[in-house]
Amino acid sequence: MSDADVRIEVVGDPSAACAAMLIDAVTAGGDVVLTGGSTPRPAYEELARAISESGLDASSTTLWFADERCVPPDDDRSNYLMVRRALFDRVGEGRFAGIHRIQGELGYATAADSYDGALRSWGPPEFAFVLLGIGSDGHTASMFPDQSSLAVRDRFAVGVPEAGLEPFVPRVTLTLPALGRGRQIVVLASGASKADPVAAAFGRDARPDPHVPASMLATLGRDVTVLIDEAAAGKL
Numbered sequence: 001m002s003d004a005d006v007r008i009e010v011v012g013d014p015s016a017a018c019a020a021m022l023i024d025a026v027t028a029g030g031d032v033v034l035t036g037g038s039t040p041r042p043a044y045e046e047l048a049r050a051i052s053e054s055g056l057d058a059s060s061t062t063l064w065f066a067d068e069r070c071v072p073p074d075d076d077r078s079n080y081l082m083v084r085r086a087l088f089d090r091v092g093e094g095r096f097a098g099i100h101r102i103q104g105e106l107g108y109a110t111a112a113d114s115y116d117g118a119l120r121s122w123g124p125p126e127f128a129f130v131l132l133g134i135g136s137d138g139h140t141a142s143m144f145p146d147q148s149s150l151a152v153r154d155r156f157a158v159g160v161p162e163a164g165l166e167p168f169v170p171r172v173t174l175t176l177p178a179l180g181r182g183r184q185i186v187v188l189a190s191g192a193s194k195a196d197p198v199a200a201a202f203g204r205d206a207r208p209d210p211h212v213p214a215s216m217l218a219t220l221g222r223d224v225t226v227l228i229d230e231a232a233a234g235k236l
Contacts, residue, residue, distance in 0.1 A: 006217075006224045008202060008236065014190050014227040015039060019046035021186060021225075022131065026050075029060030029097075030128035033174070035141070036067065036079030037133045039188050044086035051091045058095045064125070066132055067142035067173040068102035069163075070111060077167045078104065108159030108170035115157040115172055124156055130182030134189050135165055138197040138212035142173035150210045153177055180220040187214065187224065192231040199235035202226050 011017045022043050025032050034044070050056040069077045073084075080101050093099050100118055103111045119125065132140045143149045144164030152158050156178035160171035179185065189198055200206060201214035208219045217224050 005222075006202060006226065008226045008228065008233070010228055010230060010233045012229065014188055014229050014232075015042040016046070017227050018131065018186060018188050019043035021184075021227075022047055022129065023050050023056065025129035025184070026058050026061045027056060028128060031062045031064060031122075031125035033064045033066050033127050033130040033132075033182065034079075034083055035065075035131045035133050035188075036082055039133060039190055040131060041082060041086045043131075043188075044083055045090070048087045048090035051095055058091075059097055061096055062098040062100070062125070063096055064100045064119075064127070064174075065102050066130070066179075067171055068104040068111070069167060070104040070106075070108050070170040070172065072105045073101065077169065102157075102172045104172060108161060108172055112155075112157050112159035112172045116155050119156040119178065124178070124181060127182040128184065130179060130185045132179075132185065132187050132214075132217075134187055134194060134197050134201060134214045136193055136197055137164055138200055138214050139164055140187065140214040140217065141179070142171035143176075143213040143216075145211050145213060149173055149175060150213055150216060176216055176220065179217065180222060182220075182222055185217060185220070185222055185224045187217070187226045189227070189232045190229045192234060194228070194232040195234040195236075198226065198228055198232050203236050 200212045
């Protein structure tokens with residue numbers, strides 16, 4: 001279906017499988033991209049345990065975010081807040097080489113410019129590991145169906161004035177060129193509500209289609225692993 005090596009792995013506990021991959025990535029060091037949502041939270045909690053209880057050294061790992069809602073960092077809708085509660089509050093942000101938060105409270109345009117500038121000044125990074133989700137509409141990061149963000153090729157981060165799903169607040173998202181800098185991309189999903197978008201994005205007849213943003217990952221020529229449970233695999 002693509003230039004990418006897309007592998008679908010159906011496992012009993014996708015979050016646990018993701019945690020093992022995330023721990024390996026942090027152990028190796030480099031630049032790692034985290035995502036929001038409820039499904040990856042157990043993986044972040046397991047990473048926290050590995051750092052605090054097993055002595056995992058995360059000091060050579062720099063963390064980035066795939067997207068953010070344009071809300072203050074203490075707002076319950078903030079992706080950063082979810083990660084902070086699951087990970088940073090348990091081990092301390094100082095355990096990592098750096099944490100690049102998207103400053104959504106600045107507004108989508110200013111926050112996107114700031115994040116794009118940070119990525120460019122970094123090199124930009126070659127991400128060792130990129131964690132993403134997939135929405136019920138097939139969106140990934142904050143790239144929603146048929147929106148202009150999917151056509152951007154000259155920026156690593158863009159503002160999204162209108163979200164395609166709740167919460168309906170503006171966003172900032174990494175773009176496809178930024179995600180294409182990920183050596184390993186993992187798409188995490190679970191539950192029957194994800195069966196249709198998973199099939200549309202990664203099924204046998206799937207093709208890269210801006211109407212299904214996650215399907216565009218197949219154009220990046222990167223290693224893409226889709227970690228799902230039996231319910232999310234129900235339409236494959």
